[in-house]
Amino acid sequence: xxxxxxxxxxxxxxxxxxxxxxxxxxxxxxxxxxxxxxxxxxxxxxxxxxxxxxxxxxxxxxxxxxxxxxxxxxxxxxxxxxxxxxxxxxxxxxxxxxxxxxxxxxxxxxxxxxxxxxxxxxxxxxxxxxxxxxxxxxxxxxxxxxxxxxxxxxxxxxxxxxxxxxxxxxxxxxxxxxxxxxxxxxxxxxxxxxxxxxxxxxxxxxxxxxxxxxxxxxxxxxxxxxxxxxxxxxxxxxxxxxxxxxxxxxxxxxxxxxxxxxxxxxxxxxxxxxxxxxxxxxxxxxxxxxxxxxxxxxxxxxxxxxxxxxxxxxxxxxxxxxxxxxxxxxxxxxxxxxxxxxxxxxxxxxxxxxxxxxxxxxxxxxxxxxxxxxxxxxxxxxxxxxxxxxxxxxxxxxxxxxxxxxxxxxxxxxxxxxxxxxxxxxxxxxxxxxxxxxxxxxxxxxxxxxxxxxxxxxxxxxxxxxxxxxxxxxxxxxxxxxxxxxxxxxxxxxxxxxxxxxxxxxxxxxxxxxxxxxxxxxxxxxxxxxxxxxxxxxxxxxxxxxxxxxxxxxxxxxxxxxxxxxxxxxxxxxxxxxxxxxxxxxxxxxxxxxxxx
Numbered sequence: 001x002x003x004x005x006x007x008x009x010x011x012x013x014x015x016x017x018x019x020x021x022x023x024x025x026x027x028x029x030x031x032x033x034x035x036x037x038x039x040x041x042x043x044x045x046x047x048x049x050x051x052x053x054x055x056x057x058x059x060x061x062x063x064x065x066x067x068x069x070x071x072x073x074x075x076x077x078x079x080x081x082x083x084x085x086x087x088x089x090x091x092x093x094x095x096x097x098x099x100x101x102x103x104x105x106x107x108x109x110x111x112x113x114x115x116x117x118x119x120x121x122x123x124x125x126x127x128x129x130x131x132x133x134x135x136x137x138x139x140x141x142x143x144x145x146x147x148x149x150x151x152x153x154x155x156x157x158x159x160x161x162x163x164x165x166x167x168x169x170x171x172x173x174x175x176x177x178x179x180x181x182x183x184x185x186x187x188x189x190x191x192x193x194x195x196x197x198x199x200x201x202x203x204x205x206x207x208x209x210x211x212x213x214x215x216x217x218x219x220x221x222x223x224x225x226x227x228x229x230x231x232x233x234x235x236x237x238x239x240x241x242x243x244x245x246x247x248x249x250x251x252x253x254x255x256x257x258x259x260x261x262x263x264x265x266x267x268x269x270x271x272x273x274x275x276x277x278x279x280x281x282x283x284x285x286x287x288x289x290x291x292x293x294x295x296x297x298x299x300x301x302x303x304x305x306x307x308x309x310x311x312x313x314x315x316x317x318x319x320x321x322x323x324x325x326x327x328x329x330x331x332x333x334x335x336x337x338x339x340x341x342x343x344x345x346x347x348x349x350x351x352x353x354x355x356x357x358x359x360x361x362x363x364x365x366x367x368x369x370x371x372x373x374x375x376x377x378x379x380x381x382x383x384x385x386x387x388x389x390x391x392x393x394x395x396x397x398x399x400x401x402x403x404x405x406x407x408x409x410x411x412x413x414x415x416x417x418x419x420x421x422x423x424x425x426x427x428x429x430x431x432x433x434x435x436x437x438x439x440x441x442x443x444x445x446x447x448x449x450x451x452x453x454x455x456x457x458x459x460x461x462x463x464x465x466x467x468x469x470x471x472x473x474x475x476x477x478x479x480x481x482x483x484x485x486x487x488x489x490x491x492x493x494x495x496x497x498x499x500x501x502x503x504x505x506x507x508x509x510x511x512x513x514x515x516x517x518x519x520x521x522x523x524x525x526x527x528x529x530x531x532x533x534x535x536x537x538x539x540x541x542x543x544x545x546x547x548x549x550x551x552x553x554x555x556x557x558x559x560x561x562x563x564x565x566x567x568x569x570x571x572x573x574x575x576x577x578x579x580x581x582x583x584x585x586x587x588x589x590x591x592x593x594x595x596x597x
Contacts, residue, residue: 038542045566071558077213294584310456329379394428
């Protein structure tokens, strides 16, 4: 206990904090939230998946750690709290209850005494205090985490082995405070003396640390596969919200670098599921006798997960882009609906404003500008482009063409932007397409060298605006890709970031979205509000296929909610049917309960 008290003393100095738990705290546990796993789920079996490259490390921090395999090591593992994915209310996980401080900066937690690391050691307050040493250590070589656990999550106060408080560096509304402080612990007992050694990067490159979740790293076949094995009597099942989840005994993640070869492995029965969000896979590849005879099934589930802003981002400091009439004309020149229908087989949704899926934070009154070449022409004429060149492109009285360079970052998007280019010709707009692959292309956008960019961004549970639209970011090396600067918007964004009342914060969000729509500096394109994949018929999904926040119903690209299971009796029956050439009814399931808009 002496080392724990030392932690308390060190962390409390200079903060005006005491190690005495405040009285009168309102402890929350949300015990009446509905369950969301399927009680029909069966335990057992081996689940076989693939990734495109072997991980460079088993560390989850530091150099080379941010690869695709990291999602299998971290995602889905319990943090302090979990979120009910239909109601979006927070539930107990490692913490059995929590309480808000009155300073809008502090959250108090009580750990479930049954919580264990995958090596069987108890999870205690010491492991949460260790997070700060871990993340701030120079030996981790992780500057982003060091900054976050210094300037965002500011510190911890430990009261006893199972009670502590986390402190945000600044005041936040309750929902944002939970999201910021809902951290995962780090196993202090795993590192000598409870410190990251000088040679942490090398020594722990292939030594997986214990986690809080139901699986631990098992066999490693360098360059070929990684096995995850189920923890015996996992502590999480004492929590009713983890029951009937993470059902398989083992997950084998094979390395198959070529997607076509991976699909062949799947259809030979060497993989159990295949993630198929891309239209080319779902419509063109997922067909044939195995599907027609019901051996392999297809499942498509629409979700309500937050969607980052995707669209054509106009750089207001680039030629022509500072003209509001031209921007309005461009908005009416982009036939997003046809792009979705032709290049994306009608699968994706036409996003209506700046992001979607945020509930009350969305502005439902905003509608994307409709494709209307005649209306677009009226706006272009107002801007002086009132005549046509010999090729049908609009020109002004100086003979300047209405030509705009549209930068895009991946060859996969070529068919999409080609549709936009061909349709824009109907309004006299010449979209000159410029492919700049990957990191190089994104670097050019950060440097604000683009005129227009075809770009989609990720998101968090709540919308973020400061990085994209605050005038303090209207310069190179920021995510303000439009170089937008407006004092009124600055005030709204600052109010949004500091508002504690959720209803008021949502109202400010809707005002911000309206200003973005009025500017026409980000013209919405599409969102992908669904998960889908193919799976052998013995891989079973819950009734309804998923939850409102399910991004991968089969956990085929990352550990998520673990709601699927393998029916071993059905697996034997499927193998026998294949051997005897017996058929099943073909199955394609589509669930639209959570269709957005």
